[in-house]
Amino acid sequence: MSLGEKLKECRKNAGLSQEQLAEKLCVSRQAITKWETDRGMPNIESLQGIAKLFDVSVDYLLDDGNTLSGNVMKESIHIEEYEQTGKCRSKYDAVAKAKFPNARSIIPLIRRKKMSKIERVIDFIVQPGVLHVADSLNDLSAYYVVELDNRQLLVHITKDFIESNELVSEFSGKRKVIGTNLFIKATYAL
DSSP states (O other), rough: OOHHHHHHHHHHHOOHHHHHHHHTTTSOHHHHHHTTTSSSSOOOHHHHHHHEEETTOHHHHHHEEEEEEEEEEEEEEEEOOOOTTTOOEEEEEEHHHHHHOSSSEEEEEEEEOOHHHHHHHHHHOOOOOOHHHHHHHOOEEEEEEEOSSEEEEEEEEEEEEEEEEEEEOOOOOEEEEEEEEEEEEEEEEO
């Protein structure tokens, strides 16, 4: 399902017209029409606004490979309340262990931005790896694949919340592209 199809479906499920959605996002109705017909792409601020308005993740909106189900569960947390014990290498690991005590496995992930061709050229010209480092410093949260009895979840943990989204296609192997991110399995499991 494309971004436009997802946007149209979310808008209709919310009972909004294109004009009403345009007003909420501070854009023109024509912009909504372009986005819904995949003739244009919202900027990052609009994508964030759409995600917040419809309570979906930006990854879900951008993932046209149907990797994520769109069923997002988000819960507020206070990272300071969790203690780093046992196999946990960070408080984020402790949150994952506490929230999914019956998981078959919890696999930490390393997230890298999937760069466009232009970004790869710029990265090569400036200094290979600089854009990845800048992106990593911009997102200091943690990601995990949590394997339950008959499904896998992509779990995103920040200092303020934990968000889980069911994977439609299994995360097998060492890496997987989801939305605009490349996820690589870490060398340890919880």
